[in-house]
Amino acid sequence: MKFLMIIILPVILVSPLRAQTKETESVHQLWAGYFNQLRFTDKWGAWVDIHARTREDYFTGLSQGIVRVGLTHYLADDLKLTAGYAFVNHFPSDNHKNISMPEHRAWQQVQWHSRYPAIRLMQWFRLEERWRRNILNDDKLGDGYNFNYRVRYNFFSQFPLSKKRFQPGTASFVVNNEIHLNFGKRIINNYFDQNRFFAGFNYHLNSHDNLQFGYMNIFQQLASGNNYKSTHVARLFYFHNMDLRRKQPH
Structure with a gap:
């Protein structure tokens, strides 16, 4: 029950926002992503992830x-700190119809695992x-960048669907919720940014590779404060x- 409340609570908190919305746009997208966590030594490793996301109607x-x-x-096998950089390309959209908008992100993270x-x-x-680069008009980027902070909390859980729990060739049921909050001088109306709720399946290809697929709903408050977007995602x-560490002989 504790685990379920942690997953469900952010959804409950978002519900009043849904109830008071006057304008909510619904879109459908397809998200594909590749994640790699590479461990060099007992203390150090690297993180890489790459994403492609479609527009409306998949x-x-x-x-x-x-x-x-x-x-x-790595502070421990199940506790790690990561810091890095991300480049985001926002392809032509409503307020920059003919150009892409670049975004640069620095990010810092603490991540931990619990295994039962x-x-x-x-x-x-x-x-x-x-x-995020300023936009001048449909065809041209402006000078300078729009800066803000965002904090994200992600809670991921998976439940085995066979007696051979989490073994290669088996599947797990996955429930995941992530909430995003904005802050900074430029943030006026949308301190709440978005909530991402995912439910799907995780197929364990082998001891270190997993294929995850399912449905995600993103409920997002736009910068105006009174406009919202509900995105239905096939993910x-x-x-x-x-793990590149040298195995110790038995």
Whole structure:
């Protein structure tokens, strides 16, 4: 019950926002992502993830492309700190119809795992510093950047669907919720940014690779404060974990 409340609570908190919305746009997208966590030594590793996200109605062009890298320090096998950089390309949209808008992000994160016989949990807190290029008009970027901070809390849980729990060739049921909050001088109306709720399946290809697929709903408050977007996402992620440490002889 404790685990379920942690997952459900952010959704409950978002519900009043949904109830008072006057203008909510609904769109459908496809998200594909590749994640790699590479461990060099007992203390150090690297993080890479790459994303492609479509626009409305699943296949009408791209909305975003993201490349994120980071350096990871392991405090323990299940507790790690990561800091890095991400480049985000916002493909042509309503207020920049003919050009892409670049965004630069610095990010810092603490991540921890909890493992039990019948459930696996992962949580992280992530802080982002976001520099988004100003837009002059439909065809031209402006000078300078719009800066703000964003903090993200992610709670991920998976439940085995067979007696061979979390073993290669088995599947797990996944429930995941992540809430995003904005702050900074430029943030006036939308301190709440978005909530991402995901439910799907995780297929364990082998001891270090996983294929995750399912449905995600993103409920987002736009910068105006009284406009919202509900995005229905078909999500496909591939997780690749590599350990380069020399194995100790038995």
